[in-house]
Amino acid sequence: MRPMTSVDRSNPRPDPRPELDGLFGSLIGKPAAGVALAVSGGSDSTALMVLFAEWLAQTGQSPADIFVLTIDHGLRQRSGAEAEWVAQMAAGLGFRHAILPWAGAKPKTGVQAAARAARYRLLVEFMAGTGLSVLMTAHTADDQAETLLMRLARGSGLDGLAAMAPLAPLEAPMLRGKGEIVLARPLLGVAKAWLRAALEARGVPWLEDESNAALIFERSRWRAAGDTFTQLGLTGPSLALSARRLQRARAALDWALAQFCAANAGRYRVDPCGFISLDARAWRALPSELQVRVLGKGIAAAGGAGGPVPLAKLEALAETLATPHAAGRWTLARTAIRAGRGTIVLEREPGRRPWPELALAPGERALWDGRFWVAAGPKLGFPVAVRALGQSGLATLRRQVSLPGGVPSDTLRALPGFWKEAVLFAVPSLAFPCVGGLVSATFAALGDPAGGQEQRSRSPARP
Helix, strand or coil, X not given: CEEEECXXXXXXXXXXXXXXXXXXXXXXXXXXXXXXXXXXCCHHHHHHHHHHHHHHHHCCCCHHHCEEEEXXXXXXXXXXXXXXXXXXXXXXXCCEEEEEECCCCCCCCCHHHHHHHHHHHHHHHHHHHHCCCEEECCCCHHHHXXXXXXXXXXXXXXXXXXXXXXXXXXXXXXXXXXXXXXXXXXXXXXXXXXXXXXXXXXXXXXXXXHHHHCCCCHHHHHHHCHHHHHHCCCCHHHHHHHHHHHHHHXXXXXXXXXXXXXXXXXXXXXXXXXXXXXXXXXXXXXXXXXXXXHHHHHHHXXXXXXXXXXHHHHHHHHHHHXXXXXXXXXXXXXXXXXXXXXXXXXEECCCCCCXXXXXXXXXXXXXXXXXXXXXXXXXXXXXXXXXECHHHHHHHHHHHCEXXXXXXXHHHHCCEEEEECCXXXXXXXXXXXXXXXXXXXXXXXXXXXXXXXXXXXXXXCEC
């Protein structure tokens, strides 16, 4: 970053006093509890911090419990001094502040992507550890337009072209089982030039990051082409408007998806043992876009891979399955897909790698294999290991109980078993044994339970 930009007081620009309640109050509500601001010191995030402080003052709220968080990426010699500058600015406005350093070796390639991943990891870890639930960022209308163009160049579908939403849950592996953090973008409809004018009118300086103009980065190249796009009518406001309209269309599709997958509809059945079955005839009657979305939702839940299902492969699979009387077996994103006899079944693909194993102490819960919320009750009295039943565990279980019918054998082998040392202690998904409240396992597709209560999926296995 260059030294702080100084304000030219000889030619002040008019003060664009904003309707602050429209920016903040309508998005996060009042009071502003559990909020953290991500501030780097650039013009956008500095404006976010200043305007938010003004809104708090207007609404009679104190900034003393609000955290401003700054990441010190350590990629430049002055990064530490810049983070300290933000700390002083935040303190002057009455906020609390924390500097979060990105420690360790830095990659030689893909620096921006790695820095972004590190940034959100550090922010999430701090917020989860301090009980904060809303992360406010300074994404602007310009960022929205650039994101839409970048995704359009990659051939993204509707979800990608809808770009960034004003409010969205922050997806992060380290959050699983620790609550939810909401990502709030109050400036998403505001132009960068407007924010700079607001800072200049207030006599507030900011930092300039020279890397924002470095053409080795994709976003910088799109930014540099801005004048050409403007001449063609592709302005920031018009692109942001398109993104908002695409978000509206996505919301309508999400609603239609939820209607099809409703628990009482009988067309999309989620079994607590970890598989999903679709009524093939009802699914094929859907418009193709909804076919893809229903299939993608089921594959993400049944496979538990954790990332988005590749759209091109998902579209190809949906096209194959949409063929009347399609039958066969396919795999995608750790999910085995079987079609036949009027039903499409989605279940966890037998692992090519060893199944995950985790240790649970009494009172702990976690997401196992990306598919099951597992918990050990506080009264259990000893730690347990959670791992897939596998062939040997299933054989042990068969010798002790009569297993329920209707559950594919691969699904049974992929169920989480609870072991006390080398002894299979419990399989809660099959209510074996009846250990009410001591351990639990709930298929994540059924939701994120509060934890601690045993979730019985069917009648107890019989001795």
